[in-house]
Amino acid sequence: MRLCGKTLITMQTLNRTQEPEVKPFPDIELPEAEHITLANGLPLHILNSGTQDVLKVEFLFSAGALKQPARLVAAMTVEAIGEGTDKRTSKEISEQLDFYGSYMKTDSSRDTPALVLYTLSKHLDKTLPVIKDLLLNATYPENELKTYRENSKQKLISGEKKVSVMASKLIYEILYGKEHPFGYRVIPRDFDNVTRQQLLDFHHAHYRALDCDVIISGRVTPEVLDTFKKEFENIPAKVSSFNNNTPTPEPSADKKQVHEVPNVVQSAIKIARPLFSKTHPDYIPLQVLNTVFGGYFGSRLMTNIREDKGYTYGIGSGLVPLGTTGIWSIGSEVGVEVTKATLKEIYHEMKVLREEPVSQEELDTVRNYMLGVFLKDIDGPFALAEKYISLLKYGLDYSYYQRWIKTVKTITPAEIQALANKYLREEDFYELVVGKLG
Amino acid sequence: MIQFEKHTLSNGLKVIVHEDRSTPIAAMNILYDVGARDEDPDKTGFAHLFEHLMFGGSVNIPNYDEPLQKVGGENNAFTSNDITNYYLTLPAQNLETGFWLESDRMLSLAFSEKSLEVQRNVVIEEFRQRYLNQPYGDVWLKLKPLAYKVHPYLWNTIGKEISHIENATMDDVKAFFKKHYLPNNAILSVAGNVKTDEVVKLAEKWFGPIAKGEKKERKLPVEPRQTEERKEETTADVPYDAIYKAWHMCERKNPDYYAFDVISELFSRGKSSRLYIELVKNKKLFSEINSYISGDDDPGLLLIAGKVSEGVDMKAAEAGIMEEVEKLRAAVVEENELQKIKNNMEASLVFSEMGVEGKALNLAIFELMGNAEDVNREGEKYQAVQKEKVKELAEKTLVHTNCSTLYYHAKKS
Numbered sequence: 001m002r003l004c005g006k007t008l009i010t011m012q013t014l015n016r017t018q019e020p021e022v023k024p025f026p027d028i029e030l031p032e033a034e035h036i037t038l039a040n041g042l043p044l045h046i047l048n049s050g051t052q053d054v055l056k057v058e059f060l061f062s063a064g065a066l067k068q069p070a071r072l073v074a075a076m077t078v079e080a081i082g083e084g085t086d087k088r089t090s091k092e093i094s095e096q097l098d099f100y101g102s103y104m105k106t107d108s109s110r111d112t113p114a115l116v117l118y119t120l121s122k123h124l125d126k127t128l129p130v131i132k133d134l135l136l137n138a139t140y141p142e143n144e145l146k147t148y149r150e151n152s153k154q155k156l157i158s159g160e161k162k163v164s165v166m167a168s169k170l171i172y173e174i175l176y177g178k179e180h181p182f183g184y185r186v187i188p189r190d191f192d193n194v195t196r197q198q199l200l201d202f203h204h205a206h207y208r209a210l211d212c213d214v215i216i217s218g219r220v221t222p223e224v225l226d227t228f229k230k231e232f233e234n235i236p237a238k239v240s241s242f243n244n245n246t247p248t249p250e251p252s253a254d255k256k257q258v259h260e261v262p263n264v265v266q267s268a269i270k271i272a273r274p275l276f277s278k279t280h281p282d283y284i285p286l287q288v289l290n291t292v293f294g295g296y297f298g299s300r301l302m303t304n305i306r307e308d309k310g311y312t313y314g315i316g317s318g319l320v321p322l323g324t325t326g327i328w329s330i331g332s333e334v335g336v337e338v339t340k341a342t343l344k345e346i347y348h349e350m351k352v353l354r355e356e357p358v359s360q361e362e363l364d365t366v367r368n369y370m371l372g373v374f375l376k377d378i379d380g381p382f383a384l385a386e387k388y389i390s391l392l393k394y395g396l397d398y399s400y401y402q403r404w405i406k407t408v409k410t411i412t413p414a415e416i417q418a419l420a421n422k423y424l425r426e427e428d429f430y431e432l433v434v435g436k437l438g
Numbered sequence: 439m440i441q442f443e444k445h446t447l448s449n450g451l452k453v454i455v456h457e458d459r460s461t462p463i464a465a466m467n468i469l470y471d472v473g474a475r476d477e478d479p480d481k482t483g484f485a486h487l488f489e490h491l492m493f494g495g496s497v498n499i500p501n502y503d504e505p506l507q508k509v510g511g512e513n514n515a516f517t518s519n520d521i522t523n524y525y526l527t528l529p530a531q532n533l534e535t536g537f538w539l540e541s542d543r544m545l546s547l548a549f550s551e552k553s554l555e556v557q558r559n560v561v562i563e564e565f566r567q568r569y570l571n572q573p574y575g576d577v578w579l580k581l582k583p584l585a586y587k588v589h590p591y592l593w594n595t596i597g598k599e600i601s602h603i604e605n606a607t608m609d610d611v612k613a614f615f616k617k618h619y620l621p622n623n624a625i626l627s628v629a630g631n632v633k634t635d636e637v638v639k640l641a642e643k644w645f646g647p648i649a650k651g652e653k654k655e656r657k658l659p660v661e662p663r664q665t666e667e668r669k670e671e672t673t674a675d676v677p678y679d680a681i682y683k684a685w686h687m688c689e690r691k692n693p694d695y696y697a698f699d700v701i702s703e704l705f706s707r708g709k710s711s712r713l714y715i716e717l718v719k720n721k722k723l724f725s726e727i728n729s730y731i732s733g734d735d736d737p738g739l740l741l742i743a744g745k746v747s748e749g750v751d752m753k754a755a756e757a758g759i760m761e762e763v764e765k766l767r768a769a770v771v772e773e774n775e776l777q778k779i780k781n782n783m784e785a786s787l788v789f790s791e792m793g794v795e796g797k798a799l800n801l802a803i804f805e806l807m808g809n810a811e812d813v814n815r816e817g818e819k820y821q822a823v824q825k826e827k828v829k830e831l832a833e834k835t836l837v838h839t840n841c842s843t844l845y846y847h848a849k850k851s
Contacts, residue, residue: 011752014643014644014647016497016498016538016541016542016545017499017530018497018501019505019535019538020534020537020538021531022508022509022530022532022535023509023531023532025510025529026462026529026531028449028462029462042584049460050460050792051458051460052788052789052791052792053786053788054788054789072722080772082709090709090719091709092709093709093718094708094710095710095778097708097710098707098708098709098710098711098778099710099777099778099781099784100781101781101783101784101785101786102785118789119785120784120785120788144719147718147719147722148471150722150725150747151718151725151726151747152749153727154677154678154725154726154745154748156745157678158573158676158677158678158745160555160572161556161572161573161675161676161677163571163572165572177760184734186612198646216836222725241511252552263675264571265566265570265571266563266566266567266571296507297503297507298504298507306556306560307556307560308556309556309558310555310556310557310558310559310563311559311561311563312563313521313560313561313563313564313567333563333567334569335566336562355738365504365508365509366507368507368508368509369505369508369510369511369512370464370505371510371529372507372509372510372511372512372527372529373510373512374529375462375463375510376463376512376527378461379461379463379794380461380792381792382792417694
């Protein structure tokens with residue numbers, strides 16, 4: 001609004017075309033984990049904050065697919081850990097946890113399986129002994145395993161009827177190879193082939209041995225720590241540092257694959273390439289490039305393929321660290337008739353990023369967006385625990401986040417373009433369509 | 439316990455503020471009292487399509503997302519049978535950017551033809567992705583019209599059919615906006631590292647000048663009492679048979695709501711629940727089974743949905759469900775089992791109030807139901823549920839004549 005000397009301004013007019021002043025970004029304060037080692041060597045990592053009387057306790061193992069003697073053993077050991085112990089039946093286990101409003105989650109991820117307990121702090125002395133029982137005394141009773149096997153097979157078969165689920169599995173097979181522990185796709189028969197003895201042995205070697213890190217977040221009072229000491233410090237623990245050395249992937253020779261599914265109205269698209277894990281120096285700057293490319297609502301892929309063309313409900317890309325390797329993957333579900341057109345646009349957006357530097361304005365938006373999401377990602381104790389766990393898994397420390405913040409704040413358009421020319425080359429990517437090519 | 443303050447602007451906009459100094463961010467939630475139930479039966483899916491158009495630029499701001507991302511913010515929205523809800527989070531010091539964006543799109547949209555055309559396509563792809571292109575995805579498209587005959591809950595938020603979305607015109611869009619997107623038809627809540635008086639000032643500054651409109655009384659057809667058992671069968675290319683059963687229950691505001699919720703929790707909360715232990719573990723009739731309530735503003739549904747185990751006959755599986763239903767009708771639940779459910783509810787409430795986003799949403803929803811204060815009374819309402827009440831409602835409600843059953847058959851190859 002232009003102020004003119006003769007105009008008498010009686011009321012302040014609101015200029016709605018002018019955005020409010022953007023305040024500088026606050027310094028990010030990231031509360032760090034405290035570390036306590038119990039007398040038996042078991043490491044506890046503690047994020048004590050928050051206003052609610054809750055706790056999340058995560059027992060994190062590196063006993064994933066890389067360590068297993070046969071297919072599926074690692075995942076099944078953790079998933080079926082609650083089927084019974086020599087003290088409690090599966091029903092008693094569930095009843096005791098349910099009665100106190102707590103719940104247990106198992107994470108059977110390929111590289112870092114985990115057993116997680118969510119509980120009100122005041123009930124920890126009732127719920128932690130159950131988890132301890134599972135860790136030390138799981139028996140995998142044959143009759144329970146039978147039900148577990150049948151139901152798991154059904155879930156697997158149902159899940160794979162979704163094109164997006166099928167594509168997410170096949171892309172690992174393509175990038176790692178069918179025989180690689182991170183590449184092979186579980187088939188229903190695998191559930192039958194795993195024996196009870198294999199589960200007991202694997203459990204004994206890793207879970208019974210307490211070969212893990214324990215991450216405790218929430219309101220961690222002295223009483224909470226006393227409970228941990230009481231339950232665990234007298235049990236021998238074999239704690240070895242995280243080791244997920246990953247065999248070299250053997251990607252498929254066939255770089256463009258179509259997995260035909262009849263009678264679908266949408267295809268799932270995956271375009272992905274092998275990459276490295278979080279320890280690589282280019283990992284952080286690549287996160288910035290990835291955000292520009294397909295990592296947020298305003299990304300190039302979303303803007304072009306959803307917001308301009310309306311081909312899809314959503315499209316995105318992401319870096320996925322896995323053991324000491326990783327992948328970079330683009331994924332979407334699109335109408336069968338626009339599948340080819342979508343593929344073309346994805347490659348086009350790669351090319352644009354290689355050939356033209358991003359504008360300072362777009363980069364500033366991405367910087368602030370990433371820093372804003374970081375702030376949200378550290379809201380609350382459970383979120384802080386997640387941030388710590390994603391360091392622990394890859395042998396990193398908190399200096400990683402200082403580097404992350406610095407890189408996000410200072411990376412230049414030229415550096416991003418150089419990264420695009422190094423990593424966003426069409427010939428390095430593998431293309432998979434599950435559904436129909438149109 | 440969420441502490442908050444409430445103000446109403448002269449144009450009718452309700453403003454609720456919760457201060458939480460433990461976080462550097464702020465969440466802003468704006469709830470419009472309009473959902474799929476307010477749609478014309480020939481133009482269904484419109485509330486949801488409209489939600490998409492709210493991101494297509496407003497009268498003074500060509501792009502909604504970009505300026506928000508520029509200040510470190512994130513946003514999303516959802517549409518239900520009853521409401522349309524928009525929410526964002528951002529670093530607290532840039533809260534005013536949220537007010538600028540949200541007030542401008544309440545004032546008026548850009549109504550761009552291009553945006554309408556693109557979002558029609560996006561929503562059609564969403565329809566396909568969620569309802570058509572995955573196994574069992576169309577269950578609700580079949581079950582709701584079976585359970586409801588006249589009330590608008592008979593259609594889904596996404597709409598009855600794709601053609602309704604394809605046929606949406608700009609005139610429809612404008613009329614919908616004029617009718618529903620009014621300050622006196624909305625609730626604004628802000629939670630996070632903010633000061634109440636500053637939030638109220640910002641609300642007055644940005645939303646205050648928006649004129650109030652005529653809020654029309656909602657006159658929805660009342661669903662007549664179901665008097666006969668309803669059954670339907672369908673066959674699709676899915677790997678296993680499935681059964682869906684729906685009983686009519688009360689509306690969200692009814693005091694009986696809590697006992698109905700307890701019934702669904704008794705059925706399927708956790709691996710010690712009745713349906714899981716009896717039907718999955720012991721009798722092996724189902725590979726998975728769940729029970730839940732729809733929790734709608736108008737009288738809703740209590741549902742049981744299960745995937746039948748391979749080789750098990752559909753009728754035998756259904757008989758298994760009915761046996762559990764009969765048990766609940768025949769005997770009062772043990773005090774210990776009821777206490778388990780109440781403990782679960784207590785924990786769920788504590789867990790749900792861990793982030794500012796959830797707190798802002800809860801405040802707005804309870805205010806819409808009548809009073810934001812009630813957000814802090816949920817715990818005691820669950821604790822007050824009596825075992826006799828649970829039995830009484832089960833006896834009255836879980837009867838054949840009040841039930842719609844869908845047999846979802848796997849196509850034999």
